[in-house]
Amino acid sequence: MELTRLMMRLYFDKAMLGPGKVRLLEEIAEHGSISAAGRAMKMSYKRAWSLVEEMNAVFKEPLVDRSRGGAKGGGASLTPEGEAVLAAYRRLEQKARDAGAEEIALIGAMVAD
Template identity: 60%
Template sequence: MTPTNTSRSAAPSLRIRILFGDEAMLGPGKADLLERIRDTGSIAAAGRSMAMSYKRAWMLVEEMNAAFRDPLVDSTRGGAKGGGARLTEAGAEVLGNYRKLEEIMAEAGAARIGVLQSMLRDIPAEK
């Protein structure tokens, strides 16, 4: 008997990406970056924890800061005492609202996701 890796046994996940017009977007990657900046106090450390270059992390922070009326991340330059970054009040509010939206959408869509998952084909496991 060949073991099967049924697609139905893997827990499905819902990923939300919010597009605010053509330029501004907020999705799981940016939300994770905000969360890690909050937790580490550093854009560089947050980026490293996501296998992301400092340049990429900084660019994403700049995009978010430019998109919202108030900046989401406040940073200080490095030097003898070192730099750092923190979420602003607006940043904490945006992150909290995004995470709450994820919860609401997961709850609201659970039944439909279950139906879709039950329709998946079984995929044989690779040897």
Template identity: 60%
Template sequence: MSGPRLKLRLEYDTPLILGPGKAELLERIDRAGSISAAGREMGMSYKRAWSLVEDMNRAFAQPVVDSSRGGTGGGGAVLTDSGRAVLAHFRALERLVQTAGAAEIAALAALLKPAD
């Protein structure tokens, strides 16, 4: 490891926990156009990926993912405008915390025992 990694986790009362895993899932759905493909890329079952998407769709005022059922023509999934906004705001917040907290992160690292 070249340095500390920051993992942002937001817990809302809706209930919703938004963290790096859900953000990555949204990015992969956006790229793959499929909840199942995104889940497979992350090593999770379709059921788990779909459950996370449902949690997010229920929590936000507008759905973050729009999906269509499979079948002869195949299904698919796309991020909605709301989903793109959620992802953009989360990634911006990660960058902000990393940048604004750089001095504190370095100070904590300086207090660690040296690596053997």
């Protein structure tokens, strides 16, 4: 049986970064909006906003730059720190897949069809 996905959560003293927050960062980068990112994930705006606030608070530098709405509308984008965290997380996932390929295949072979 083939691995369909690998989920990884990183826990630090006050911070946790996992698949949901990482996907939210990707969606913000793609859509340029917290609300659009939340919609893409079937998540309420309030929840998406809360997760962004949490990430911005626990990292030394904010990961998401937000601009308020108005006549031209608001928006959001990843800061250089946000882009770096996202890229590092995805590289770490790939390294885990590569380093654990043998064990992943062994476990997958034991999964019932």
